Amino acid sequence: MRNxxxxxxxxxxxxxxxxxxxxxxxxxxSNLTYDTRESSLTMxxxxxxxxxxxxxxxxxxxxxxxxxxxxxPARDKGTKMxxxxxxxxxxxxxxxxxxxxxxxxxxxGLMGSDMSYEDLMESSRWRDMYGGTVAGExxxxxxxxxxxxxxxxxxxxxxxxxxIWVDQSNYIPVKQExxxxxxxxxxxxxxxxxxxxxxxEFPMKMVITDKLQAGSTTEITFDSVTFKVALQDEVFSxxxxxx
Amino acid sequence: xxxQLIGATKVYPMGDLTVVAxxxxxxGVESGEFTAFAGPSGSGKSTALNLIGCxxxxxxxxxxVDGRDVATLTDGALGELRAKRIGFIFQSFNLIPVLTxxxxxxxxxxxxxxxxxxxxxxxxSLVDVxxxxxxxxxxAQLSGGQQQRVAIARALVKNPAIIxxxxxxxxxxxxxxxxxxxxxxxxxxxxxVTFLFSTHDPMVMGRARRVVRLKDGAIVxxxxxx
Amino acid sequence: MIFLIGLAARNLARNLRRTVITSVxxxxxVAIMVLGWGLVDGLDDNVLRAARTxxxxxxxxxxxxxxxxxxxxxxxxxxxxxxxxxxxxDKTGAWTARTVxxxxxxxxxESQHIxxxxxxxxxxxxxxxxxxxxxxxxxxxxxxxxxxxxxxxARLMELKVGDEVxxxxxxxxxxxxALGYTVAGIVRVDNSSIDALGVWMEAATAxxxxxxxxxxxxxxxxxKGSVAAAKTELSGMGWTALTVSEECDxxxxxxxxxxxxxxxxxxxxxxxxxxxxxxxxxxxxxxRIREIGTLLALGMPRADVRALFLxxxxxxGLAAGILGAAIGGSAVLYWQRHGIDLSQQVDEVGANxxxxxxxxxxxxxxxxxxxxxxxxxxxxxxxxxxxxxxxRIVPADAVKAD
Numbered sequence: 001m002r003n004x005x006x007x008x009x010x011x012x013x014x015x016x017x018x019x020x021x022x023x024x025x026x027x028x029x030s031n032l033t034y035d036t037r038e039s040s041l042t043m044x045x046x047x048x049x050x051x052x053x054x055x056x057x058x059x060x061x062x063x064x065x066x067x068x069x070x071x072x073p074a075r076d077k078g079t080k081m082x083x084x085x086x087x088x089x090x091x092x093x094x095x096x097x098x099x100x101x102x103x104x105x106x107x108x109g110l111m112g113s114d115m116s117y118e119d120l121m122e123s124s125r126w127r128d129m130y131g132g133t134v135a136g137e138x139x140x141x142x143x144x145x146x147x148x149x150x151x152x153x154x155x156x157x158x159x160x161x162x163x164i165w166v167d168q169s170n171y172i173p174v175k176q177e178x179x180x181x182x183x184x185x186x187x188x189x190x191x192x193x194x195x196x197x198x199x200x201e202f203p204m205k206m207v208i209t210d211k212l213q214a215g216s217t218t219e220i221t222f223d224s225v226t227f228k229v230a231l232q233d234e235v236f237s238x239x240x241x242x243x
Numbered sequence: 244x245x246x247q248l249i250g251a252t253k254v255y256p257m258g259d260l261t262v263v264a265x266x267x268x269x270x271g272v273e274s275g276e277f278t279a280f281a282g283p284s285g286s287g288k289s290t291a292l293n294l295i296g297c298x299x300x301x302x303x304x305x306x307x308v309d310g311r312d313v314a315t316l317t318d319g320a321l322g323e324l325r326a327k328r329i330g331f332i333f334q335s336f337n338l339i340p341v342l343t344x345x346x347x348x349x350x351x352x353x354x355x356x357x358x359x360x361x362x363x364x365x366x367x368s369l370v371d372v373x374x375x376x377x378x379x380x381x382x383a384q385l386s387g388g389q390q391q392r393v394a395i396a397r398a399l400v401k402n403p404a405i406i407x408x409x410x411x412x413x414x415x416x417x418x419x420x421x422x423x424x425x426x427x428x429x430x431x432x433x434x435x436v437t438f439l440f441s442t443h444d445p446m447v448m449g450r451a452r453r454v455v456r457l458k459d460g461a462i463v464x465x466x467x468x469x
Numbered sequence: 470m471i472f473l474i475g476l477a478a479r480n481l482a483r484n485l486r487r488t489v490i491t492s493v494x495x496x497x498x499v500a501i502m503v504l505g506w507g508l509v510d511g512l513d514d515n516v517l518r519a520a521r522t523x524x525x526x527x528x529x530x531x532x533x534x535x536x537x538x539x540x541x542x543x544x545x546x547x548x549x550x551x552x553x554x555x556x557x558x559d560k561t562g563a564w565t566a567r568t569v570x571x572x573x574x575x576x577x578x579e580s581q582h583i584x585x586x587x588x589x590x591x592x593x594x595x596x597x598x599x600x601x602x603x604x605x606x607x608x609x610x611x612x613x614x615x616x617x618x619x620x621x622x623a624r625l626m627e628l629k630v631g632d633e634v635x636x637x638x639x640x641x642x643x644x645x646x647a648l649g650y651t652v653a654g655i656v657r658v659d660n661s662s663i664d665a666l667g668v669w670m671e672a673a674t675a676x677x678x679x680x681x682x683x684x685x686x687x688x689x690x691x692x693k694g695s696v697a698a699a700k701t702e703l704s705g706m707g708w709t710a711l712t713v714s715e716e717c718d719x720x721x722x723x724x725x726x727x728x729x730x731x732x733x734x735x736x737x738x739x740x741x742x743x744x745x746x747x748x749x750x751x752x753x754x755x756x757r758i759r760e761i762g763t764l765l766a767l768g769m770p771r772a773d774v775r776a777l778f779l780x781x782x783x784x785x786g787l788a789a790g791i792l793g794a795a796i797g798g799s800a801v802l803y804w805q806r807h808g809i810d811l812s813q814q815v816d817e818v819g820a821n822x823x824x825x826x827x828x829x830x831x832x833x834x835x836x837x838x839x840x841x842x843x844x845x846x847x848x849x850x851x852x853x854x855x856x857x858x859x860x861r862i863v864p865a866d867a868v869k870a871d
Contacts, residue, residue, distance in 0.1 A: 048578055107639070155642035155680075180637070181646040181680075212635050212647060214578040289869075298766055299865035319770060326768020333868055337763040341479035353472065354768040397767075409869075 021134060021148055025127040027171040028164075029063075034200070036061050036231050040223040045113045047216045054111055059229075065236045076111065080241045088117055091241035098241050107158075113218040114187060114208040118158055126150070126164075129157050137168075140175065141192075144168045159186065170194065170201040185211045198227045245404045245437060246295045247271035250304035253290050253460075264290040266460040267304060272405060272439050277431045279451035280441040287460040288441040289409055295439065296329050296407040297321050309404065326354045330398025332408035332440075336390040338382040344369060344393045345378040348400050355401040368400040369393070372426060388419035395426060399436065408440035412447055424450050473773060477780035480753070491749040492789035494742035495844050498735050499790045502840035503797025505731035509724050510831035511805070512824070516720040517713060519825045523660035524567070525716050526596050526689035527696045530554075530708040535686060537711065538719070539662060542584050544570040544641050547684035554706040561699045562692040565592035566685040568675060572638035574668060579626055583668045585638060587675035596691045606630035606654035611671050616650045619667035620657035628652055636668065640680035648678050659825040720824065739843065742789075743851035750782050750852045754859040761859050762867025771860040778856035779849055786848020790841040798837055804830040 037060040045052045055072040070079040078093035088101040106117045130150035138145050150162040161179035166172070176189040187210055191203035202225055210216035234240050253265040265287045272278055272295065280288035293299040294306050297313055306313040308324060316324065330351075331337075338347045348365045357364070369378055372392040382390055391411065398406045408427070412420030428450060430436045440447075448454050456464040481488045521527065531537055532548035547568055550558075558564045568587040573580055590611060593599070599608075609615035616636070618628055628634065630652055637647040650670070657664050675681055688708065692699035696712050703710045714721075754761065764774055812826035 048580075152644065155640065155644055158639075158643060158645050160644045180648075181640060181644050182648050182677075184635070184647040184649075186637070186645060186647060212573075212575040212637060213580045216578070216580075293865040296766070298868070299863065322765065322768045322770055324768075325766060331763075331766050331868075333763070335759065335869070337759060337766075337868055339476075339760060339763065341476065341483055351767055 019134065019146070021132045021150075022127065024134075024146060024148065024166055024171065025130065025150075028166055028173055029125065029127050031171045034060060034062075034227050036229050037225065037227050038229045038231070039225040042221045042223060043111070043113060044219045044221075045111065046218070047112065047213070049215065052112070059231055059235050061231055061236060067235050067240060070111075082236065082238065082241055084236060089238055089241060098238055109218075114210045114216055115218055115220075116158075119208075126162075129153060130162060132162075135163070138165065140165060140167075143174070145174060167194075172201065172203050174203070187211055193221075197225050200227060244271045244307070245274055245309065246439075247307040248291065248294055248301075248304065249307065251291070251294055251301040251306065252303040253287075253294065253299070254302045264460055265294070265301070268457075268460070268462050270455055270462060272437065274404070274437055275431070275435045276453060277428060277438050277451060278440075278453040278455065279448050280439070280457055281443065281448050281451075281454050282457035282463075283443055285459075286457040288457050290460075291457065292407055292409050292439065292441050295405075296331060297325050323356075326351075327356065327401065328404045330401065330403040330406035332391070332394050332398050332406060332411045334410040334413045336382070336387070336394045336414070338390055338393055338397075340382050343379045343381055344374060344385065344396075347382070347393055348397045351397045351401050357401065364400055365396075368396040371399070371430075372396045386419075387415050388422060391415060391419075391423050392426065395423070395430075399430065405437045405439055408438060410442055411440055412442070412444065417446070420444075420447070470776075473777050474780055474784070477777055477784055480757075480777075480781055481784055484753070487749060487752075488785055491742075491745045492785055492792070494738055494745050495786055495789035495848060496793040496796065498738035498742055498847075499793025499840045499844045500797035500800070501738065502731065502735040502843070503794055503836050504800050504830070505735070506728070506836035506840075507797070507801030507805070507830040507832055508828070509728045509731065510833065510836075511829050512724050512727070513717075513721055514831050515825050515828050516717045516724070519660040520717050521713050522598065522601060523658040523663055524687065524689060525711075525713045526564075526691045527713055528690040528692060528699050528703065528710055529713065529716050530688040530690065530703060530710045531686065533707055533709050535709070537709075537716070542569040542571055542686060544568070544639060544679060544681075544684075544686070545643065547641060547681070547686045548707060549683050550685055550688065550708075551706055554703065554708060557703055557706065558688065558690065561690055561702060562694075563592070563595040564688055564690045565589055565596040566672075567687045567689070568672060568679070568681055568684060569686050570638060570675075570679055572636050572668070572678075574622070574626065575635045575637065576626060576628065576632065581622065581626055581666070583622065583636075583666050584663075585636070585675060585679070586663065586667050586669050587672045587679070587681065588669065589672050596689050602659070603657040604654050605656075606652070608656075609653045609669065609671055609674065611673060613653075614648065614650050614674060614677075615653035615670070616674075617654040617656045617669040618652055619664040619669075620655055621661070621665035622667065623652075623655045625665075628655075630654060636678065638678050640678075641682070641684060642680065644680075646678055646680075650674075659827060661824055661826060735840075735843075739847045742844075743847050746782050746785060746848050746851040747855060749785075750778055750855040751858075753781065754778060754855050758862060758867045758870040761862050762864045762870065765862065765864035766868055774862075775856045775860035778859050779852050782852025782856070783845055783849045786845040787841075789848070790844030793844065794837045794841050797840070798832065801830045801832045804828075805832050 039058050041056050041058060043054040054070060056068050056070050058068040060066045064085045066083040068081045070076045080091040082089045090099050090101055101117055109116050129152060131153055132148050132150035135147045135149045138147055145165040145167050148164050148166060150164060152160045159178040160181045163177040164173045165175040167174050172191055172194060174191050177185055178187040180186050187208055190207045193204035194201050195204050204222045206220040208218045248268055248270050250267045250269060251265055252267045255262045255264055280291055282288045294301050297308060342350060345365050348368060349361055352361045352364060372395050374389060374392050377385060377389060412423055415423060424447060427438055431438055442448060452468050454466045455462060532546055535546045550566060566589060570585050572583050572585045574583050609617055632652045633649060634652060635647055635649050640646055656669060690699060700710045700712050761774055809828045811828055
């Protein structure tokens with residue numbers, strides 16, 4: 001009996017919040033995808049004491065399509081990337097060749113950053129990949145957030161465990177911790193500087209920190225974002241890569 | 244008659260011009276002669292000697308050696324003829340520098356196809372020219388007179404029908420030159436070796452028993468002495 | 470003929486300095502050819518030795534379709550060893566299975582991509598001569614979270630025995646895992662690609678990291694009987710068998726390219742040599758026009774005159790070739806015994822090639838004879854034109870030449 005009461009006490013808070021993890025994940029996923037989007041961004045990679053800065057221009061459409069072109073540094077200028085559903089291609093101007101990124105190559109960091117191609121591709125599919133429990137409520141920067149413990153639904157998911165902090169007002173995952181199978185913390189990921197753009201709240205800054213390798217961080221800042229732009233189909237084709 | 248030129252003409256091309264070295268001369272050499280072709284340089288005496296020695300072929304006319312027309316012979320047969328029948332003595336001695344005196348002499352025998360008794364013959368001919376002690380010297384270790392003696396031995400060793408000597412004393416001082424001529428004359432008188440040589444030196448002409456004078460490619464006179 | 474050879478030899482000796490200078494290129498060409506050949510043969514040996522003593526033994530098996538380029542080690546293509554293959558392997562001889570998978574080693578602010586070599590220490594020593602490897606510290610103790618590092622990796626990361634590191638990897642299914650380990654030893658197996666980026670751990674230890682559940686990526690077999698027979702018997706059971714020489718085909722093909730480039734260099738040197746020899750023989754004919762005339766006047770056949778100058782070129786080529794072959798051959802023999810230690814150079818360029826850093830040249834008579842023949846042929850060939858010209862001289866003019 002005592003156990004029953006204890007169980008009720010533990011379960012009740014989440015019932016009281018009238019929110020399920022599944023609902024939250026669905027909202028987070030849809031919140032991070034847009035009909036169409038065009039943005040300029042800066043990526044700063046700090047690793048082993050060296051800092052590298054990249055500038056990119058990116059287009060997005062729906063959940064499945066994304067195209068990106070590197071503008072700086074000069075060495076990588078013209079490098080293009082195209083994501084369509086589960087497939088990823090790259091155009092490297094130095095070899096003048098379109099290359100499909102697949103298998104183990106997806107596991108590499110984007111331009112040596114702490115964000116892998118895989119991270120990029122999985123970013124809006126949490127609902128499919130994870131199940132979990134709301135571990136509690138906290139306040140971050142004056143916003144009420146849910147802390148949610150996620151566990152991968154199957155063994156093929158890269159990060160078997162994730163803890164996410166989701167802003168209750170806008171469903172932005174302002175903070176995440178990514179864990180290895182062993183429970184070792186691999187990365188932390190924050191989304192901050194939320195701005196209201198065309199009626200949508202959008203995090204203008206992401207910081208990904210490698211928790212294994214000291215002093216390794218990647219910071220992505222959106223310099224400009226516009227939604228609902230007219231984009232031609234050609235942008236999301238391999239022809240665009242080679243243009 | 245060992246050798247004979249019949250109407251022999253030799254024309255050399257010289258650039259666009261042609262030089263007529265011999266103008267249809269007739270001359271012969273009998274066995275046992277000691278004959279000089281005399282004349283200034285350019286008179287054609289060397290050309291005549293070259294034709295008789297089968298070192299060259301006439302432009303017109305015939306060269307007879309041992310009664311055979313040389314024109315019918317191939318280059319190879321001509322070489323064999325030279326090797327066996329004709330000895331040469333040159334103005335500049337023309338010994339093979341890397342061979343010793345004996346080897347130079349032996350070379351002539353070898354090329355003449357002699358296989359037997361060569362060493363003895365080589366030694367004898369070198370002794371005959373007075374080089375008994377210098378058998379194993381190289382040309383560079385010999386004086387001009389000694390080198391010309393080796394050349395005489397080289398010409399003599401194969402018992403040729405005729406020895407042709409083009410200005411044999413021109414590169415020697417007068418005493419050495421005389422000694423060489425003495426040696427040649429002695430061989431002619433003692434062994435009957437036939438010599439035909441060219442010269443423009445009056446002293447040398449004086450030693451010849453027959454002098455054929457040439458000028459501008461033609462025979463202009465002939466003298467015989469006892 | 471003997472006379473002509475003697476005469477030719479004396480003429481060469483007479484101009485010894487010129488002969489020697491002319492011959493230098495032939496000496497160099499032949500020596501480089503012999504040495505280059507010995508070196509590339511040595512590289513072939515080296516590649517085979519590195520494969521044989523560090524990962525392939527005599528026959529290597531990989532799951533069908535698994536890449537054999539030695540660059541990628543996809544764990545998702547690893548496979549269980551079927552019982553049928555297992556029993557066939559037991560019949561064939563000694564064997565050991567390994568699982569190689571990619572990972573990342575991290576310590577402090579440094580990280581490096583690695584390949585983890587998970588082995589079974591019980592069978593490992595039956596196939597590989599571990600005593601031939603240089604181990605600082607010790608092999609990881611079974612049951613402990615210990616690893617051994619490739620010597621190049623240890624140097625690169627500045628790691629020592631006793632250091633603590635984290636290794637991040639993926640499970641066979643693809644989940645990321647990371648665990649802490651202690652460096653028990655530093656191992657140099659003398660295969661650059663393993664030493665440069667390899668981390669050794671017991672298969673049982675790797676289980677925790679990569680959830681192998683028995684899958685393997687490589688089986689190395691030391692058959693009791695013939696290698697070819699073993700290959701045939703082990704084929705067709707879901708695993709692809711290669712003999713160690715087939716395994717090294719790619720690298721040996723690279724050596725064939727190397728051999729070709731050495732050939733190109735040698736041909737170039739030989740062309741220089743040929744020019745030199747032709748020049749020398751032309752000079753000899755010009756200097757000796759009077760002598761040639763005399764020989765012709767004395768009745769030497771033109772063919773013999775030609776032969777004389779060909780012999781002069783040929784003897785020069787032969788002597789230079791013998792000297793070059795002797796020099797090249799001695800160098801090959803010396804390095805066959807003592808070896809060339811490339812470890813410094815390999816470290817500097819960070820080469821990741823499946824070969825040993827110790828290169829032993831390989832001596833054999835074939836390149837020696839071939840290069841000698843080549844040298845002589847070049848020399849005779851170069852003398853052909855001047856010799857022919859010399860034999861065509863008109864004796865009447867030549868006997869009077871200065």
